[in-house]
Amino acid sequence: MVNTKHVDYMNLDSLFSTEELQVRDLARSFVEERILPVIEDCYEQGVYPSELIRPMGELGFYGCNLPEEYGCAGMNNIAYGLITQELERGDSGIRSFASVQSSLVMYPIFAFGSEEQKRKWLPALATGEKIGCFGLTEPDFGSNPSDMVTRAEHTKFGWKLNGAKMWITNGTVADVAVVWAKTGEDTRSIRGFLVEKGTKGYSAPEIKKKHSLRASITSELIFEDCEIPEENILPGVEGLRGPLSCLNQARYGIAWGAIGSAMATYTAALEYSLSRIQFGKPIASFQLQQKKLAEMITEISKAQLLAFHLGKLKDAGKVTPAQISMAKRNNVAMALNVAREARTILGANGISAEYPVMRHMNNLESVLTYEGTHDIHTLIIGAEVTGIQAFK
Amino acid sequence: MKIAVCIKAVPETDTRIRIAADGRSIERSDIKFIVSPYDEFALEEAIKLKESKGGSVTVIGLGGDEVPAILRDGLARGADDAVHVSSAGVATDDPLIVGKVLAAALKQLGPDLIFFGKHGVGGDNQQVHAVVAEKLGMPQVTVVTKLDVTDGKVRAEREIEGGIEVVEAPLPAIIGAQKGLNEPRYPKLQGIMQAKKKPLATKSVADLGLSADQVGDAAAGIRITGLSLPPARQAGRRIDGDAGQQVAELVNALQNEAKVI
Ligand SMILES: Cc1cc2nc3c(=O)[nH]c(=O)nc-3n(C[C@H](O)[C@H](O)[C@H](O)COP(=O)(O)OP(=O)(O)OC[C@H]3O[C@@H](n4cnc5c(N)ncnc54)[C@H](O)[C@@H]3O)c2cc1C
Numbered sequence: 001m002v003n004t005k006h007v008d009y010m011n012l013d014s015l016f017s018t019e020e021l022q023v024r025d026l027a028r029s030f031v032e033e034r035i036l037p038v039i040e041d042c043y044e045q046g047v048y049p050s051e052l053i054r055p056m057g058e059l060g061f062y063g064c065n066l067p068e069e070y071g072c073a074g075m076n077n078i079a080y081g082l083i084t085q086e087l088e089r090g091d092s093g094i095r096s097f098a099s100v101q102s103s104l105v106m107y108p109i110f111a112f113g114s115e116e117q118k119r120k121w122l123p124a125l126a127t128g129e130k131i132g133c134f135g136l137t138e139p140d141f142g143s144n145p146s147d148m149v150t151r152a153e154h155t156k157f158g159w160k161l162n163g164a165k166m167w168i169t170n171g172t173v174a175d176v177a178v179v180w181a182k183t184g185e186d187t188r189s190i191r192g193f194l195v196e197k198g199t200k201g202y203s204a205p206e207i208k209k210k211h212s213l214r215a216s217i218t219s220e221l222i223f224e225d226c227e228i229p230e231e232n233i234l235p236g237v238e239g240l241r242g243p244l245s246c247l248n249q250a251r252y253g254i255a256w257g258a259i260g261s262a263m264a265t266y267t268a269a270l271e272y273s274l275s276r277i278q279f280g281k282p283i284a285s286f287q288l289q290q291k292k293l294a295e296m297i298t299e300i301s302k303a304q305l306l307a308f309h310l311g312k313l314k315d316a317g318k319v320t321p322a323q324i325s326m327a328k329r330n331n332v333a334m335a336l337n338v339a340r341e342a343r344t345i346l347g348a349n350g351i352s353a354e355y356p357v358m359r360h361m362n363n364l365e366s367v368l369t370y371e372g373t374h375d376i377h378t379l380i381i382g383a384e385v386t387g388i389q390a391f392k
Numbered sequence: 393m394k395i396a397v398c399i400k401a402v403p404e405t406d407t408r409i410r411i412a413a414d415g416r417s418i419e420r421s422d423i424k425f426i427v428s429p430y431d432e433f434a435l436e437e438a439i440k441l442k443e444s445k446g447g448s449v450t451v452i453g454l455g456g457d458e459v460p461a462i463l464r465d466g467l468a469r470g471a472d473d474a475v476h477v478s479s480a481g482v483a484t485d486d487p488l489i490v491g492k493v494l495a496a497a498l499k500q501l502g503p504d505l506i507f508f509g510k511h512g513v514g515g516d517n518q519q520v521h522a523v524v525a526e527k528l529g530m531p532q533v534t535v536v537t538k539l540d541v542t543d544g545k546v547r548a549e550r551e552i553e554g555g556i557e558v559v560e561a562p563l564p565a566i567i568g569a570q571k572g573l574n575e576p577r578y579p580k581l582q583g584i585m586q587a588k589k590k591p592l593a594t595k596s597v598a599d600l601g602l603s604a605d606q607v608g609d610a611a612a613g614i615r616i617t618g619l620s621l622p623p624a625r626q627a628g629r630r631i632d633g634d635a636g637q638q639v640a641e642l643v644n645a646l647q648n649e650a651k652v653i
Pocket of ligand 1: 100134135137140142143166167169170212213218369370371372374375376379390391392
């Protein structure tokens with residue numbers, strides 16, 4: 001009998017270390033026992049399962065590749081990838097929460113923050129006691145953040161922030177927002193600020209009526225003469241390199257996360273095809289359905305190998321942003337295609353919340369767009385191979 | 393207090409078992425092994441005791457290549473060290489032999505308290521902890537759902553038909569853990585990292601002072617001679633029609649086909 005649950009056609013497990021497998025299995029059990037039972041309801045109601053924020057932190061899921069001295073687990077990037085994979089096998093919203101907390105909030109504080117900022121925030125963010133968000137995108141500037149209009153003006157007391165950010169994951173519930181703003185006219189003047197919840201002039205209303213990532217909070221951040229103390233500027237970075245290096249961390253995680261989503265929809269389709277009888281036989285015995293399953297597992301296996309190799313490069317300190325772009329672009333598009341094929345195998349049941357397929361498919365529409373749209377990553381790869389930038 | 397926990401690697405509970413070519417063992421190649429579920433309660437109780445009263449926890453597993461990973465899991469959850477007792481040359485079909493080998497390993501360790509799961513999932517013999525108790529001359533309490541350890545004795549509650557029995561025994565003692573004893577924790581990532589640095593010793597039967605004629609096939613009282621899978625279940629039947637027809641047909645089926653009423 002076939003094992004439908006363990007999606008490992010190419011025996012990638014033989015390449016993982018004992019700890020990596022332990023971490024993967026831990027995240028997998030957590031998702032099966034704590035996330036899957038509640039996720040469809042959360043999705044339907046448009047809420048994040050906030051009761052899971054602390055337990056995930058206590059297990060060490062946030063910022064797990066950062067060092068132990070800041071309360072993190074000090075894992076390698078393969079283990080980090082496997083966690084995002086398993087979380088997204090549950091739901092892209094859960095993985096998004098973890099990606100933002102880990103890669104977009106903890107990472108910049110770790111990489112560019114002062115020692116006081118690190119001590120203040122990292123342990124609390126690691127346990128999930130505090131929640132963070134990352135504000136780069138603006139209502140009028142998405143793919144080209146270099147033209148952002150949010151401004152920070154130096155004052156006697158520190159900095160005065162004005163502007164707005166849009167589509168910010170966790171904004172409404174965040175205790176701290178990592179906000180990128182211009183301190184002058186050009187891109188080089190971009191700096192990162194830690195804006196704390198409750199700061200005067202700062203509000204973060206939730207964006208409602210989403211059809212995607214419904215089990216995830218998305219918000220607008222509004223700054224009106226918002227006063228930020230001097231000690232809340234990230235001292236270690238200037239220019240677009242700051243936010244882009246965070247995005248690199250997150251995109252790496254997404255390249256793995258997308259595999260998890262594809263595993264979920266592929267598994268659902270495979271199991272369904274084996275049990276659904278039409279014309280007196282399981283539909284898995286028809287060549288057309290087998291072709292779909294064969295293509296799905298082939299694409300998943302390729303994506304797994306790509307992610308694994310990327311992880312090895314990252315651990316060796318050799319990975320390039322353009323390589324990460326290729327993996328994010330390929331793996332997310334792969335997962336979306338797998339979800340769409342899976343949906344057809346499930347027939348009418350494919351659109352039902354009794355099965356995870358449509359939820360994953362809808363979620364992936366956001367994942368395809370955030371962290372650099374599919375098109376933008378195409379242009380990054382194009383620029384890499386031709387040496388010619390085609391953005392403008 | 394020195395605590396030992398014996399844990400067994402068993403096939404994941406939803407594994408579809410295939411019988412190996414020899415007809416008397418299971419196909420192991422594509423099986424994922426986990427800690428036997430009742431052993432998780434044993435391990436959790438041991439770690440909780442260590443956390444509240446101090447001391448150390450050693451996890452012990454008898455078996456082959458599948459064992460080190462589950463021992464690492466025990467270390468990740470908070471055990472201090474681990475002993476892998478190799479099953480090479482051990483007639484593991486016979487719980488008496490398994491008990492003999494584990495007793496020898498435990499004797500070297502000299503713990504004050506030894507935990508087992510109430511039984512190993514899969515084999516379901518429920519014998520090993522009793523055998524070990526006998527070999528070591530220790531009292532044992534099994535199917536334990538609540539445990540207190542004070543003043544050199546254990547006070548255990550155990551499930552019996554229609555009620556709860558309270559049992560006391562002096563240390564050193566052996567406990568067989570039942571579901572409900574506690575809520576096993578997940579290992580933490582930090583724990584998984586720390587586990588890498590904790591000692592995991594491997595011992596052969598010779599290291600335990602046992603010889604082949606004591607624990608090998610020749611010494612075994614029983615031997616598994618055959619395994620077969622249960623017959624495939626027949627497909628269910630759906631009863632259609634309006635409520636009246638459905639009731640009539642269901643009653644008819646229960647009386648005349650299933651013959652249960
Ligand atoms: C659910 C969700 C959560 C998000 N969370 C965050 C967050 O936490 N923090 C954050 O900062 N942002 C977040 N985002 C925003 C996300 O990163 C942006 O939506 C994304 O960068 C794209 O920007 P845009 O939506 O403004 O699209 P646009 O940039 O307006 O793009 C629209 C279309 O034009 C294409 N396009 C744009 N420029 C070019 C070009 N040069 N050549 C060819 N095609 C082009 C794009 O590919 C796309 O198809 C989130 C978005 C979503 C949906």
